[in-house]
Amino acid sequence: MQDSNKGKIVGVNGNMITVEFDTHVIQNEIAYAITEGKRLKSEVIRVRGNRADLQVFEDTKGLKVGDDVEFTEELLSVELGPGILTSIYDGLQNPLPDLAKKSGFFLEKGVYLKPLDYEKEWDYTPMVKVGDEVIAGDRLGWVPEGIFKHYIMVPFTTKGVCKVTEVASAGKLKISTTIAKISNDKDIVTEVTMVQEWPVKIPISAYKEKLLPQETLISQIRIIDGFFPVAIGGTFCTPGPFGAGKTVLQHALSKYAEADIVIIAACGERAGEVVEILREFPHLEDPRTGKTLMERSIIICNTSSMPVAAREASVYTAVTLAEYYRQMGLNCLLLADSTSRWAQALREMSGRLEEIPGEEAFPAYLESLIASFYERAGLVKLNCGETGSVTIGGSVSPAGGNFEEPVTQATLKVVGAFHGLSRDRSNARRYPAIHPLESWSHYKSIVEDEKINFARETLRRGNEVNQMMKVIGEEGTHINDFQIYLKSEFLDFVFLQQNTFDSVDAATNKKRQTYMFDKVMAILKKQFTFESKDKARRFFLELRSDFINLNYSAEGTEDYKKFENLIDKKFEDN
Amino acid sequence: MRKVYHRIVQIAGNVITVEAENIGYGHLAEVTSARGTSLAQVIRLVDNKVFLQVFAGSRGISTGDEVRFLGSPMQVSSSKNLLGRIFTGGGIPRDGRPEVKDDMIEIAGPSVNPSKRIIPKNMIRTGIPMIDVFNSLVESQKLPIFSIAGEPYNQLLARVAMQAEVDVIILGGMGLKYDDYLFFKNTLDEHGALSRSVLFVHTASDPVVECLLVPDMALAVAENYALEGKKVLVLLTDMTNYADAMKEIAITMEQIPSNRGYPGDLYSQLAARYEKAVDFDSAGSITILAVTTMPGDDVTHPVPDNTGYITEGQFYLKNGRIEPFGSLSRLKQQVNDTTRSDHRAIMDTMIRFYADFLETKEKQSMGFQMSSWDEKLLKYGVLFETRMMDLSVNIPLEDALDLGWETLAECFDKTESGIKHDLLEEYWPKN
Numbered sequence A: 001m002q003d004s005n006k007g008k009i010v011g012v013n014g015n016m017i018t019v020e021f022d023t024h025v026i027q028n029e030i031a032y033a034i035t036e037g038k039r040l041k042s043e044v045i046r047v048r049g050n051r052a053d054l055q056v057f058e059d060t061k062g063l064k065v066g067d068d069v070e071f072t073e074e075l076l077s078v079e080l081g082p083g084i085l086t087s088i089y090d091g092l093q094n095p096l097p098d099l100a101k102k103s104g105f106f107l108e109k110g111v112y113l114k115p116l117d118y119e120k121e122w123d124y125t126p127m128v129k130v131g132d133e134v135i136a137g138d139r140l141g142w143v144p145e146g147i148f149k150h151y152i153m154v155p156f157t158t159k160g161v162c163k164v165t166e167v168a169s170a171g172k173l174k175i176s177t178t179i180a181k182i183s184n185d186k187d188i189v190t191e192v193t194m195v196q197e198w199p200v201k202i203p204i205s206a207y208k209e210k211l212l213p214q215e216t217l218i219s220q221i222r223i224i225d226g227f228f229p230v231a232i233g234g235t236f237c238t239p240g241p242f243g244a245g246k247t248v249l250q251h252a253l254s255k256y257a258e259a260d261i262v263i264i265a266a267c268g269e270r271a272g273e274v275v276e277i278l279r280e281f282p283h284l285e286d287p288r289t290g291k292t293l294m295e296r297s298i299i300i301c302n303t304s305s306m307p308v309a310a311r312e313a314s315v316y317t318a319v320t321l322a323e324y325y326r327q328m329g330l331n332c333l334l335l336a337d338s339t340s341r342w343a344q345a346l347r348e349m350s351g352r353l354e355e356i357p358g359e360e361a362f363p364a365y366l367e368s369l370i371a372s373f374y375e376r377a378g379l380v381k382l383n384c385g386e387t388g389s390v391t392i393g394g395s396v397s398p399a400g401g402n403f404e405e406p407v408t409q410a411t412l413k414v415v416g417a418f419h420g421l422s423r424d425r426s427n428a429r430r431y432p433a434i435h436p437l438e439s440w441s442h443y444k445s446i447v448e449d450e451k452i453n454f455a456r457e458t459l460r461r462g463n464e465v466n467q468m469m470k471v472i473g474e475e476g477t478h479i480n481d482f483q484i485y486l487k488s489e490f491l492d493f494v495f496l497q498q499n500t501f502d503s504v505d506a507a508t509n510k511k512r513q514t515y516m517f518d519k520v521m522a523i524l525k526k527q528f529t530f531e532s533k534d535k536a537r538r539f540f541l542e543l544r545s546d547f548i549n550l551n552y553s554a555e556g557t558e559d560y561k562k563f564e565n566l567i568d569k570k571f572e573d574n
Numbered sequence B: 001m002r003k004v005y006h007r008i009v010q011i012a013g014n015v016i017t018v019e020a021e022n023i024g025y026g027h028l029a030e031v032t033s034a035r036g037t038s039l040a041q042v043i044r045l046v047d048n049k050v051f052l053q054v055f056a057g058s059r060g061i062s063t064g065d066e067v068r069f070l071g072s073p074m075q076v077s078s079s080k081n082l083l084g085r086i087f088t089g090g091g092i093p094r095d096g097r098p099e100v101k102d103d104m105i106e107i108a109g110p111s112v113n114p115s116k117r118i119i120p121k122n123m124i125r126t127g128i129p130m131i132d133v134f135n136s137l138v139e140s141q142k143l144p145i146f147s148i149a150g151e152p153y154n155q156l157l158a159r160v161a162m163q164a165e166v167d168v169i170i171l172g173g174m175g176l177k178y179d180d181y182l183f184f185k186n187t188l189d190e191h192g193a194l195s196r197s198v199l200f201v202h203t204a205s206d207p208v209v210e211c212l213l214v215p216d217m218a219l220a221v222a223e224n225y226a227l228e229g230k231k232v233l234v235l236l237t238d239m240t241n242y243a244d245a246m247k248e249i250a251i252t253m254e255q256i257p258s259n260r261g262y263p264g265d266l267y268s269q270l271a272a273r274y275e276k277a278v279d280f281d282s283a284g285s286i287t288i289l290a291v292t293t294m295p296g297d298d299v300t301h302p303v304p305d306n307t308g309y310i311t312e313g314q315f316y317l318k319n320g321r322i323e324p325f326g327s328l329s330r331l332k333q334q335v336n337d338t339t340r341s342d343h344r345a346i347m348d349t350m351i352r353f354y355a356d357f358l359e360t361k362e363k364q365s366m367g368f369q370m371s372s373w374d375e376k377l378l379k380y381g382v383l384f385e386t387r388m389m390d391l392s393v394n395i396p397l398e399d400a401l402d403l404g405w406e407t408l409a410e411c412f413d414k415t416e417s418g419i420k421h422d423l424l425e426e427y428w429p430k431n
């Protein structure tokens, strides 16, 4: 590092330092605060005169006025290349298992390790020849990464059309090997390796165009796929009070959603929850590929007791990795738990900067930051004609469980589906606690509109009857209304509710879902005649019990057939 | 010898400002005034101004008093001699015995690398059905009791602590009433547990800043024992007092409050402490049981609200009972699949019926006619409250599950129970 720009600390306030610098600094550039031989990574977040405010990605204990600061002239970036899949990173892309090998039980400050393995050899196959013309994002070659073809692409920073002037031949290569040389119209030659860097806060845009997300992303969660679907390349959010089931739902999605790649951003919440994933995914089989779930996963883990500024960075790190794999024509699902913690990190920093606070002391620019984050989702047509996508789902943790707060409201403005979790439903153990009347989605369900609308109408009317019964009592309710109420409850119990902790019920594939939905529909549509309300209740209780048992039975088993027969018989006989 | 500073340029709340050079953020100083000597901690540096939070409070400090910097952050002894001892939040003995100063370690250390944690699998049995059956407590869990003044939360905390099989108990008392302090001390003593306990106690009459040190002192000591392979139980009561102490300092420092005067980093501050709960890969564990009193019995108040988002559930203690709604153990599913095959079904079914019972009771109070189904629910609700919810019940999990089946069978038939058929065949009472 020659003659880098330098400065000195003149103030410390929590994780913010104020630095007096010599010549110039760049907004959002990375700098290192140096104390007692440790170099603490920091980011410039405000410049005034010859002083800059920096957020430090580490505990600032021990920093002194007068300590040196070195600026790097680089923005916060991630390394992109083979080996990212199956990795477990912190918010700055430090590999946590490697850190543990180096530092033991605790995260040691100022220790940064390479995110990728520079010694490992990959089976490289070139895809271009000398003389070919290429632009940013074009594929130069590939290596097998687990079950995927990991394409090595022309660096996304490349401007204009370049000519390939040299290519490496097929063979076992390390990621730092030059696999091609490309030359631009000014004859400037770039050596391309299997690794490139990209600044996390800037979207990767090396594609032809953004397309409208239309196809349903099968989540295998019935209430989602049927009632509040998510599209491939779409966005959705899951606000809910604590304990309503946000994390359990996200974990279910990370296991069962039919995406190629899942990126889990554990942002400012419990470490214990990530540990479940870290320890289980390497042993859980992904039925679609026969390999472990880990092979399609990337985990970004910046939990609540880890440095706050790195928490802010973690969601950007995660989405950048998603965009990178999207460039290979893959469908990536990013799950962020929780985006509120990211917003709170912004709030903490904004407070230290003494900015004029907006609602609940969140900064005034919160809304635009949330919008531009979700904007990074999308279905894109790549230069090669293939499509790739990033789907983003964020959980939101509203203060007091009240959705009328800045983060929830800002998020609802930009997402395509809203899975609102309700305290009443989670208290009643009606999981997943997605509220069936308040949630919405702009995307296409796996069930035809006409049917799903009928089912929704049943839920709505059932709820009305239930409200009415609270005023006039069951005895004052007409038996036909009562039947509607029972049907809505039936639909709730056998289709909307799903037991995540049952090995069969946890995930329902598309075929089974549509089959089940039709069975339920037949019951909703049939007008039964009952002698009394007690008889009606009894009938639906029994039917419900058979249905739930059917939900618990694997397809093709004896039990499955038995309960299916029981249901069909009850249906015929009444 | 370290330099002594004599110019205090500002005193506001419990924060004093001196002009000094080469001072580390977060480091300690000794402030000597006519009232005696107190520790203080650097909480902000601005050019040559050093802001110090004075542990004993700023009352009686004069602008000409002495400030001497110690060149290190707050520390606590990690020696074996700590066991059986009682200290203030600042680490000064409360029990009239000598100070312990060997093997000092820093408090508020770095967080555990998540990849060195393991999934907790050991249930802590309490003999309380509302916990064991419905919200099992798990080793390494962090879990507060949500309650209000007047409820027996400290008694519940002590009862669980005495029942739990742990190697070391650390008590962190914050704003404790003196009587409560004596209650804990006597309870530990009576059960012969004092000799494996360490107490850090801040009482309501002690300086408020010392309250801020209690969790970090308690957890640093706990972490040390856990690294030696010990199972450690940390009791923190009352975390709302801790949050209020943070609020006081934040206001003194003119920080912009986020919600009802609490600082914007309340979540991160609480999380930094609660996340010390851990099950180490190839070492011991830390379980944290805390008390969070809810001002105005309002669970949406910022302290219980932020706490609920951080901890692995909560026991909601109300009218002397652990309420099934509002209570949660997020780790229960780690253990309740291996206890007994009917555990989960009993848990889900009984709670669901209790929810239905509450609805029926409401209908009844509004004067509606009760259907035969309602009558069943009413019968069930009363049995559930006396057999499961009453805190005087003290039975092993297995007995509680059996009692659950009996209760269901007394009120409902098999189909109505909605339980999976194979479990019904195995457990439904035969007569």
Ligand SMILES: Nc1ncnc2c1ncn2[C@@H]1O[C@H](COP(=O)(O)OP(=O)(O)O)[C@@H](O)[C@H]1O
Binding pocket: A240, A241, A242, A243, A244, A245, A246, A247, A248, A249, A431, A432, A433, A498, A499, A500, A501, B309, B328, B329, B330, B331, B332, B333
């Ligand atoms: N789908 C579900 N099935 C069964 N229990 C659930 C489900 N979702 C949540 N729970 C229960 O609720 C607890 C809290 O869920 P969690 O997802 O951690 O809440 P949140 O992230 O909203 O705070 C879980 O530990 C579990 O006991």
Ligand SMILES: [Mg+2]
Binding pocket: A246, A247, A248, A269, A337
């Ligand atoms: Mg959660």
